[in-house]
Amino acid sequence: MVTGALKSKIDSLWEIFWTGGLTNPLDVIEQMTYLMFIHDLDEADNTHAKEAAMLDLTYQSIFSGEVKIGDRMVTGQQLKWSTFHDFPSARMYSTVQEFVFPFIKTLHGDSESAYSTYMADAIFKIPTPLMLEKIVSAMDDIYMQMAQLQSADVRGDIYEYLLSKLSTAGVNGQFRTPRHIIRMIVDLMEPRADDIICDPACGTSGFLVAASDYLKEKHKEEVFFNKKNREHYMNHMFHGFDMDRTMLRIGAMNMMTHGVENPVIEYRDSLSDQNPDTDKYSLILANPPFKGSLDYDIVSADLLKVCKTKKTELLFLALFLRMLRVGGRCACIVPDGVLFGSSKAHKALRKALIEENRLEAVISMPSGVFKPYAGVSTGILIFTKTGHGGTDNVWFYDMMADGFSLDDKRSKIDENDIPDIIARFHNLEGEKGRERTEQSFFVPKEEIADNDYDLSINKYKKIEYVPVExxxxxxxxxxxxxxxxxxxxxxxxxxxxxxx
Missing domain, CATH: 1.20.5 (Single alpha-helices involved in coiled-coils or other helix-helix interfaces)
Known part of the structure; x- marks a missing residue:
């Protein structure tokens, strides 16, 4: 969560946009995002240059020499944030409007790339040089504050805070996934250098960014010192789909800022026939929209064969099974209703997960995890697509705390089950002797089947009653x-x- 001085500075920046005539929150967030990307591009370029020098590798800066903008050639150095932020307001404005903005729109040089596609209709909307100068100065203050905080998540938190100003949830029930929950899911799944990773409802690409960061931290040599793996990481590993063009632009910029040169971020209705992907991905990480209800005629016929329903949360689960290759893994967040719903579609889907594939874990999360956006109770399903069963025992974990208070303030607290969840999931052999009264335990497949494939933890957890005198x-x-x-x-x- 963004709090204190940083929150105040972001609110002041928002006020500059507002008083300058940009009163549509979506426009403000888009313009802020473009400028954040321009700043981060400069910072990332400097970091990559330093890393290359340390590793004795050659590095070609995107700002080196002269750059062609339209039919003009300009010095690349003047396109850097650290250069133009010292210009007088009129020169800064003309530089950003005429050169920097067109430069970032055609950054790939490939007009067919996802990035170029979604930047093509981006418009520079800041109306005056004075307003741009105020914005750039305010953003410099924000980045100085961010550097003092020295938090890896602060940039993501700023995105979250900006997006929270749009609305608490979209029409399909989508809302932002907290960064620490995303990171927990990525740590549970341990992405590999040869994975093909997809989020079919990617939003700002939070899961994809976290997966790329995990690989940088845990498999740096394997990914970056191997030419084939590096090429895969930069161009073919990360796939994200969404139906919101603003989110796609933010997602593409977010991925590129985190060092992924050409992520496959596409405009696509994942649940329709527009999405042909079958047996393609080795890892799916997702928090799909919850409360949506779609018409049958726009849903892919393949998904309706698995479960005839209009509920997006069930359709997305059916989609994940279709998109995964055999042996592919999935970790997704679902509302509690998916775990115990009594409709025919609910039961059919849970049966498919358990009887036709391998359901490995159900992690129950407290209802405050998504506050202040929503107070829904949710769980995490982890499964592997086998096509022929394989579920033996399902591991359940009852998360009580995630390191933050479960009210709207979400203040930091000491209680945090996340390290315990990760440690126990990676040592399931040690879980076999645990009692049903404990926080985590196994439940045999047969018992789940006898209970109509109910996956709610309360169905199996035993409460230890202490007699009171x-x-x-x-x-x-x-x-x-x-x-x-x-x-x-x-x-x-x-x-x-x-x-x-």
């Missing part, structure tokens, strides 16, 4: 009479005082 009834009554006498005496004393 109460005093005899006569003693309680005697204490009540004593209290009554005492109250009467004090009332009499009060009455006497009032007479005086």
């Amino acid at each position: 109460y005093p005899p009834t006569e003693e309680i009554l005697a204490n009540l009479r004593d209290l009554e006498t005492q109250i009467q005496q004090e009332m009499d004393e009060l009455a006497e005082l009032l007479k005086k």
Whole structure:
């Protein structure tokens, strides 16, 4: 969460846009995002240059030499944030409008790339040089504050805070996934250098960014010092789909800023026939829209064969099974209703997960995890597509705390089950002797099948009742009479005082 001085600075920046005439929140967020990307592009270029120098590798800066913008050639250095932010306001404005903005729109040089496609209709809307100068100065202050905080998640938190100003949830029930929950899911799934990773409802590409960061941290040599793996990482590993063009632009810029040169971020209705992907991905990470209800005629016929329903949360689960290759893994967030819903579609989908594939884990999360955006109770399903079963025992975990208070403030607290969840999931052998009264335990497939494939943890968790000894009834009554006498005496004393 963005709090304190940083929140105040972002609100002040928002105010500059607002008083300058940009009053549509979507326009403000788009313009902020473009400028953040321009700043981050400069910063990332400097970082990559330093890393290349340390590793004795050659690195060609995107700002080196002269750059062609339209039919003009300009010095690449003047396109850097660190250069133009010192220009007088009029020169800064003309540089950004005429050169920097067209430069980032055609950054790939490939007019067919996803990035170029979604930047093609981006418009520079800041109306005056003075307003741009104020915005750039305010953003420099924000980046200085970010550097002092030294938090890896602060950039993501700023995105979250900006997006929260749009609305709490979209029409299909989509809302932002907290960064620490995304990172927990990525740590549980441990992406590999040869994975093909997809989020069919990617939004700002949070899961894809976290997966790319994980690979940088855990498999740096394997990914970046191997030519084939590096090429795969930069161009073919990350796939994201969404129906919101603004989110796609933000997602593409987010991925590129995090060092992925050509992510496959596409405009696509994942649930329709527009999405032909079958048996393609080795890892799916997603938090699909929850509350949407679609017409049958726009849903892919393949998905309706698996479960005839209009509910997006069920259709997305059916989609994940179709999109995964055999042996492919999925970790997705679902509303609690998916785990215990009694409709035919709910049961059919849970049965397909358990009987036709391998369901590995169900992690129950508390309802406050998505506050302040929503108070829904959710769970995480982890499964592997086999096509022929394989579920033996399903591991359940009852998450009580995620390191933040479960109210709207979401303040940091000491209680945090996330490290325990990750450690236990990666050592499931050690879970076999655990009792149903504990926070995590196994449930055999047969027992789940006998319970209509119900996956709610409360169906299987046992509550340990501790007997409480109460005093005899006569003693309680005697204490009540004593209290009554005492109250009467004090009332009499009060009455006497009032007479005086």
